[in-house]
Amino acid sequence: MPDLIEIDRLSKRFGAFTAVDDVSFRVAKGEVLGFLGPNGAGKSTTMKMLAGFVTPSSGTARICGEDVVDNPVAAKRHLGYLPEGAPTYPEMTVEAFLAFTARLRGYRGSEMRDRVAHAMGLTTLEGVRLQPIETLSKGFKRRVGLAQSLLHDPPVLVLDEPTDGLDPNQKHEVRRLIKQMAPEKAIIISTHLLEEVSAICTRAIIIARGTVLADATPAELAHRGPSLDAVFRDLTMPKEKA
């Protein structure tokens, strides 16, 4: 399977602080990579660099072979990105926001309407399509963000905490959707939920203080200790000085 995401020696410094430190990995079509780490580990910053919202200090990131710094428009064409938090334009209705995003993606007329309807169907938003985004619950807002990332059916998805704020039923639905899309795409999800990794990820990267500490299948990671939870703690908790 081809590598649709290629990250080589990527770093990001904010002043004297290094948020992402020499990170390299690849994600092939068919893989769902879980990006795990404690708060402040550098997950969102890495995803923002992939999405072109933060410029790397050094290293490269390519999506479907397109460098995100040198060819940002081409790279973004292949990418669906769900940022952390709620979608912008809170006063827009769900449908108007998705139509606006679809127009930005270059769709017009019936194709635009079909794309919006399909994305709302995938994320079960039809019931709230005429509601302003600001009046929605956190879980619904998250799903509007997800719908926006799926509009152009991109081969690469970078989803920053896709199930954050969802109730257990909604979590189940979003995980089902990710699994269903997985064979045709390369997907990265960041999460704090270790059960999510076992449920949908084919591979997991554990990152802390900007550095990759492990890159393996969930089963391989779980075998390194009594549980995935214990392995995560052992890798990411700062060690006591002797």
Ligand SMILES: Nc1ncnc2c1ncn2[C@@H]1O[C@H](COP(=O)(O)OP(=O)(O)OP(=O)(O)O)[C@@H](O)[C@H]1O
């Ligand atoms: N624009 C910025 N300026 C300065 N520091 C930043 C900036 N963006 C992020 N950081 C810092 O970089 C580090 C990594 O942040 P990042 O948001 O990537 O972590 P994360 O792993 O996504 O954390 P969380 O799980 O809490 O979302 C943090 O210490 C954060 O405060």
